[in-house]
Amino acid sequence: MTTIAVLGAGYAGMRAVKRLVHEKVDARIVLVNNNPYHYESTQLHEIAAGTKEPSDITFDIRDAVSDKVEVVIDTVERIDRESKQVVLKESQPLAYDYLVNALGFESETFGIPGAEENSLSFSNIDSALAVREHMEKTLANYATSHDENDLHIVVCGAGFTGIELLGELAWRVPQLAKQYSLPEDLIRITCVEASPKILAMLPDNLSKWAVDYLTSKGVEIHNGIMITEVRPGVVVTADQEFHANTIIWTTGVRGSHVICDSGYEQKRNRVIVEDDLSVKGHPDEYLVGDVSAVPDAQSGRLYPTTAQISIAQADVVAANIAARLAGREPHKFTFKSLGTVCSLGPHAGVAELNMMGHWKLKGHKVSMVKRLVNDRSVLELAHVKEMLESN
Ligand code: NAD
16 A cells, blocks of 8 residues: 655644545555654744743644554654655654655754854754753742843844744743742843844834834844854853853754755755655655745745745645545645734734735734634644544
């Protein structure tokens, strides 16, 4: 029987298996993931800041997929593309006829000296919890150390991850100050960003509103400054040093290391895919989500990696595998973004939406939009019947 191996149970992988079942493909569908739960990676910053618990943003994969899907909990080490096998850490290799690689992202340090060793990044539940634990322990330590750097948090990078994290920290840290009886006026949250403009992909008035909002909550933003090194407790730039005992790294992402370990032609572990999302010269391999790089047919520029595009890619890949199994022509991938929502803590945000018109939103209403987006994503990924039946 034909085997379709889907690697990774993030947005792209979960959506791909859901759509393959929906397409009624005559094939064995195997979903491989390194832990038994799916997590909403767009909300990891809330775990890192401590405004949400892991149980708020995770669900059991087996409860959420159709019983037509075989779930294998194991770590993918590499793909043997010649023999068409997925090499797994614990189990025997998994032979496939079609591969959907949706192994997701890792944090990127761009080789900046000391960044990996001396800062904390988060790309999954465990690393987000490690950020939270380090930050809380360090803040609490001030009671005995009286070291002001214990009260200083530096966020490196002000992309969407950095800005959304700053929003949560601005909300959470005053609560921690009360909890640990810390001097609030000595607590500092600082962001260091290379680009002169914060949230450059949003219209000027929205990015300015976001910066003003964070500043009003006490966040210090230093933009137009490139970080060149991170030493223990120090973020170094060309002419300034920022001393802090909590340093959080959010300067960008790359695809899973499995991509380079499997010999793909790649840049930052992302592979430029064909217009049907297959890999050049390997028509049975599809890459979706953060391991893929998809050029916009009109501009030729690569689309940014988002949950929204991952889900759209998974739909096309499932339809294309179904088409090929039925001897039909595959579809070309096209994408129109529905917009961008950037939260600034639990009660504010900025958003530009292209749904039922063009909307530029800021303030409290954006947190409601964000909640709708989060809830919708669960419906897009999970089989509702299986979720309702699970206990
Ligand atoms: P990013 O690449 O979007 O942002 C990283 C930021 O770090 C950039 O502003 C960059 O200028 C800065 N930077 C890089 N090197 C630096 C250095 N040496 N010194 C100082 N600053 C430096 O990365 P991200 O925020 O992790 O996001 C990754 C992807 O996920 C993006 O495509 C993003 O759009 C997407 N995302 C979207 C949302 C959302 O839609 N709400 C949320 C999180 C992430």
